[in-house]
Amino acid sequence: MLTLAVTGPLLAPGYLLLRDAVSTPRSYLSDSALGLSQAAPRALPQDYAIALASAVLDGGVVVKALLILGLWSAGWGAARLAALVVPDAGVAGQCVAVTVTIWNPYxxxxxxxxxxxxxxxxxxxxxxxxxxxxxxxxxxxxxxxSSENPGKGLLEYRSGGTGGTGGAGGAGGTVAALVFWIALAGLTPTGLMLAATTALVAASAPGDGRSRRFCATVGLGAAVAAALPWLVASAVAGGWTDTAEPGVRAFAARAEPGLGTLGSLASLGGLWNAEAVPASRTTLFALASAVVLLAVVAVGVPLLARRRVAVPLLVVAAVAIVAPAVWATGPGIAVVEELIRAVPGLGVLRDGQKWVALAVPAYALAGAAAVVTLRPRIPAIATATVCCAALIATLPDLAWGVGGRVRPVHYPPGWPAAAAVINADPRPVAVLPVDSMRSFTWAGDAPVLDPLPRWVRADVLSTGDLTIAGRTVPGEGVHAREVQRLLLSGADRERLAAAGVGWVVVTGPGPALRLPVAYRDTDITVYAVGGDTPASPHRTVMLAVHTGWLGLLVGGLAGMLAFGLRRRVGQAPQTVAKTR
Structure with a gap:
């Protein structure tokens, strides 16, 4: 219900096109989709997965379905985690855990x-x-x-055994499940890093089953294998390049009204982009949202801290809140900038607020534990009802696509026609206007990434530059920047072709170029140039490592389902015997 309340508008026809979210009817396995362009491989293996899936289903449906399933799995996973760590909270506690996980500023x-x-x-x-x-x-x-003293700790149960692994078969299914969830999180490098950190932290918890070393090795091994697409792309394509301006200050966590930076992060807010914030978090009403969320968490933390298995998750939650707050200070920004200059691949650290996601598992458990803490004085169902209602009421504009701002759009008819022209002869494409982020009247008020790179077989040259609060944070597209200068200086067809440009696309009412027109309407114009660049020699390698990631994903899912089915079949005779 919560997932549908948030994502309901996305059930309508159309395409998700909002800031960094781009979906198109079809994507292709271009060099860019495989991480072989000059841009940093930030969207691997996401682009590969969408290219494969959109060959079967419309790409807009694929992206919207993955987003909806992602939020739904967050809530379902929070309920399962609460049932495992705080089983005495019951369904009431699980409902609070679900609400904390889905209905929050992050x-x-x-x-x-x-x-x-x-x-x-x-x-x-x-x-x-x-x-x-x-x-x-x-x-x-x-x-x-549940009659035991909660202070004894969750691992002080009455009988010994192998815990939740369920023997050899159960352990095999659990390992397969871990591989699947880490591979799925690995749609993006950040998601993979979040999942790997969570796995390593959870592996440090006490237990009498598989060893810490075994759990850490499985988690880290799966993460490294899932990271090969962007690790290999970084090695062979050199997408991470040194820049004079790392842009850490522009991407630092931001203080929301009445909260300060630390309070914003602790309440799961504080995104760097002030325009990508729900209206209720732009006024002092943000304080009410923060107070409610932190009050629910604070009530449950003491009980959770006494259950030793949850302590590692509490520790990483504290670090995930405090570290981005430190990065947002003057000295913190200076340190992160020097790190990125020394190792450009560490640019993933500059958006500090995204790491707050590591606190959410502990927050969900604390929400469930709050029901147990208050149960001697307040019925569990009453506590859960009040907590869930308060969390929703203090962030009301998350409903219905964050107040209708997250909704599908429809491309003008000229876009598929222009894409068809380029796909018939896929040569490198240069685009005007030159900015990576575009504003289209038919796509709403917010700027969006150029959809063209994800719609054509050819590589679309992009600098990756971003303008934030009047400051330009340079991207990694050195060659694209050279072509951009040629376009803006009015270079002729011969010079553009010599620079490897095959097509020039002008969106909106752009300048009329002295080039042959291949397609034109009021929304988009395609000019034929005829230049080309050789295909990357590393395509085979990149296809292999992406296929390896897909194997992890499919193999993990198959193993999880197979072991689960076998365990159910094995338990069935025992259940019948007990019933008799």
Missing amino acids: VAERLLQGHWSLLVGYGCLPWVAATVLSLRGHPPPERYS
Whole structure:
């Protein structure tokens, strides 16, 4: 219900096109989709997955479905994690955990920023935590006595055994599940890093099942294997390049009204882009939202801290809040900038607020634990009702696509026609206007990434430059920047062709160029240039590592389902015998 309340507008026909979120009817396995362009490989293996899926289903449906499933899995995973760690909270506690996980400022702000694939990774975190805790020998709920003193700790249950792994077969299914969730989170590098961190943290929890070393090795091994697409792309294509301006200050966490930076992050807000924030977080009403969320969490933390299995998740939650707050200070910005200049690949650190996702599993557990804490004085159902209602009421504009701002759009008819012209002869494409972010009257008020690179077989030259609050943060597209200068200086067809430009696309009422027109209407114009560049020699390698990631994803899912089915079949005769 909560997922549909948030994503309801996306059930309508159309395409998600909002800031960083771009969906098109069809995507292709171009060099850019494989990470072989000069841009940093930030969208791997996401672009590969969408290219494969859109060959079967409309790309707009694929992206919207993944976003909806990502939020749904976040809530479902939070309920499962709560049932594992705080089983005495019951369904009432699980409802609070679900609400904390789905209905919060992090989800709202990342939706408005268009980070749909990051939200898919976000939805995997509670599953990763629950799966690793099961491997560690976490006792299943039926072996926990709710009459015991909660202060004794969750691992002090009455009988020994292998915990939640369920023997060899159960352990095999749990390992397969861990591989699947880490691979799914690995749609983007950030999602993978979040999942790997969660797995390593959960592996440090106490337990009498599989060893810490085994759990950490499985989690880290799966993460490294899932990271090969962007690790190999970084090595062979050199997308990460040194820049004079790392842009850390522009992407630092931001203080919301009445909260300060630390309070904003602790309440799961503080995104760097003030325009990608729900209206209720732009006034002092943000204080009410923060107070309610932190009050729910604070009530449950003392109980959770006494259950040793949850302590590692609490520790990483504190670090995930404090570290981005430190990065947003003057000295913190200076340190991160020097790190990025020394190792450009660490540019993934500059958006500090996204790491707050690591706090959500602990927040969900604390929400469930609050029901247990208050149960001696307040009925569980009453506590859950009040907590869930208060969390929703203090962030009311998350409903219905964050107040209708996250909704599908429709491309003008000229766009598919222009894409068809280029796809018939896929040569490198230069685009005007030159900015990576565009404003289209038919797509709403917010700027969006250029959809063309994800719609054509050819590579679209892009500088990757971003203008934030009047400051330009340079991207990695050195060659694209050279072509951009040629276009703006009025270079003729011969010079553009010599620079490897095959087509020039002008969107909107752009300048008329002295080039042959291949397609023109009021929305888009395609000029034929005829230049070309050789295909990358590394396509085979990149296809292989992307296929490896897909194998992890499909193999993990198949193993999880197969082991689960076998365990159910094995338990059926025992259930019949007990019934008799």
